[in-house]
Amino acid sequence: MQKKSSATIYDVANRVGVSLATVSRVVNGNSNVRESTKRKVLDAIEELGYHPNAVARGLASKKTTTIGVVMPDVTDMYYSELARGIDDVANMYHYDVLLTNTDEDPVRETMAVNNLASKQVDGIIFMGNELDREVLNTIAAADAPVVLAGSLDSEGKLPSVNIDYVKAVEEATATVIKHGHQRVALVTGPMSHAINRMHRLVGYQSALDAAGLIFDEDLLFTAHQDYAAGLQIAEKIMQSEANAVIAYDDEVALGIMNYMQDHGKRVPEDFEIITSNDTKFAIVTRPDLTSIGQPKYDIGAVSMRMLTKLMNNEIIDDTQVKLPHTLERRGTTIN
Template structure:
């Protein structure tokens, strides 16, 4: 079949479904049975159907558009990365479509499909978890995908981040060196690899290095919100924690204010180290000590890596690790 003449009607006929169903699949509408979606996608791949007439008419098949998937637009960590992405995209004359996935696995797949339907040339994914479903979609995608500030524990997807294990290990070791005996580990959901396999690993390594036994009662799994941090105060005290490593700045601000409201003196009675060094660390009192990450650079390098992949240029390193630091402010002694 001549590629230029493949229409939605051909796809519908080949897949033995209605045109409405094909349209729903192409637009990432969730109301399609998985088996039907799979069948339609197979036909689309086989016929190389391009739903967009403009894109189909362009011999180059390029839209110079990049999709950026962000889990939470309001989270300062991700919006700082987005600035770096945006600047480099402008430099290389790519337009950006920004999509918010609400930290929801099903919505992430849906958003990814919607961006594919819009014929993007590449995708930058910022999310806290790469599920198997997402990995399958990445592999199926004709457009290259780069992770920014996210981890794929299989290492298959090109990515840009810091060494989270080493960073957390150093932050926790610092607390222990200053006399902390019971360091709490406060993080987002443990089903996210970044928490369970990277941050927690660094935490455990620091304890082991200091000859301290790992204590499950000092691990607090919550969501990334300020409210969640604020309400942890009674539990932290009940666990006899004397300090905490926190996996998100907004969460850390909540922990800090919850303790302060309860009359606990930070840092003299309780020390806190957070993980992203966003501007929130400077907005609270006492200011929060933090692992530092080159947030803008993570976004910028991820976008530059994506431009190379989209242009089929040579790429030396698919998984780029940028340097981190430790910024001591007033929430530690």
Template sequence: MTVTIYDVARESGVSMATVSRVVNNNPNVKPQTRKKVFDAIEKLGYRPNAVARGLASKKTTTVGVVIPDISNTIFSEVARGVEDIANMYRYNIILCNSDKKKEKEIQVINTLLEKQVDGLLFMGGTVTEDHIHAFKTASVPIVLCGTKEESENIPSVDIDHEKAAFDAVQALLNEGHRDIALIGGNFKDLAKGFARYQGYIKAIEDAGLTVNEDLIQVGNFRYDSGLEKMKYFLESNQNVTAVFAVTDEMAIGAIHAIQDAGLKVPEDISVISVDNIRMASMVRPLLTTVAQPMYDIGAVSMRLLTKLMVNEEIEQSQIILPHELIQRNSVKRLT
């Protein structure tokens, strides 16, 4: 049978109110009484009922985290930053995978809110009107983590994806490349797919070049689509000297497609991307990429949420973290 607070009180010879004060670290308990209660707790194997405590205090010290794809190393690194800060501020995490499906995201959001979480972190792609409606019905703070919505009414932490893509393409232009292909992501994903596409377009146009639509292919951010789209460029005999893939996963797929065709990176085709996942420093050649601070995005998002949950004053609700170009071995200067 489940051990209750009544059992602990009877075993230790004190009131239930005293047991409650000990469990909740109330300082107004004599040391000898505290020891008696802890001895009884250990003997009986008592575990406080978090649900009951939450109902009494209207706080569950629990945060819901919606993650698009837990198998993606980007999101796992962000989640690690979230968890470290949550532990620091004594919050527990309920992590839910949404498989990048809008319907499941809405379902998970509602389920977490029903579980009376104290706050919600949402990692995902495009924030739609359906998402906003679900957020508006919530009575707890919500922070967008690694994404944002157009009106900027919901607190968010992210990088400037358009500028990150611009800097990646600019790096290729600075090395003398002009025929630069794009392996993009879903344009419906405004935060990453479309924003990084816009960065590519802006860099090409700012260099005084004309955008060649034949050098643009759209994938799904993952390795297989990078492999497939690079094969298309090679088989269509496009005059490509460099490729900008909007994610490292697609860039690695592109590198392997180039190598499978008997060509070399960067001697024949240069490759650059955005993200800086661990695999970027494991693939050969090492991948030149624009790093987004994934751990920091998670950590800063969680810290912002902790402030909102206790009504602490915040200086800004839309936080843009810096990115950095990591020069490795996949880009060659044209002579």
């Protein structure tokens, strides 16, 4: 049985008859300790049920072995899969993860970063579709390294891990065009967000150009990242007489698909759909969703790995990582 209030390093030192410093050394695996005293200390630790107090340790060492993760929403499959990758490699490197949901609200994002800074996290991983200027400033002020996971700042200054959205959307668009569905709608988040304006839209237009199609602004749609939004935007998409859609979110894509089918469209014969996140949603429906394939877990994992390097002041060759993507051809596209 453990003692009520846990033992301190002082108790262990006393028990063995050595100084605090020595106990601290064996606890931290410092090599300069004689094997025999190490043994004794370890025994005492065992007997007293001593566990180092991480808070005290953090104060003294100025390292908390804790990182902060700022994300829009844990219940969003896309982000939660990234989070899982982050958490796994964080644990691998013995970091703990402080999680904050922001719903992409810049105010909450700012608060979150400030809060994490005052908690003295050793690093931060940030996810979100857009980096508000204020958030950017806050990040700069926090003296912890930051890496963006599945997100990017318009200036491309911050370390980040993503896929090549331009190419991915370009390929997806080209695919449906090739199938003869040339009136293709694009559903993204707000164009005020760099990722939409500077990446997805660019890829989309590029595919249009390559096919000699003219860009029609009426085929551009904006929707929140949820099923209801998909259902809702679907009506307008139908009115636009599009015969294909590239959607940036799986739930949205599902909403569109169900609406189309409920309104007499055959998917994929009359209407093709390609979604972007390839979450579990994409494979459980009938038809299942053709999707851009993103290595979500890896994006998280690589971000975290990069962060460990940053926290360690190691030099990093490439801070703007683009992981390879694929196109997972399934039931919402022909063949």
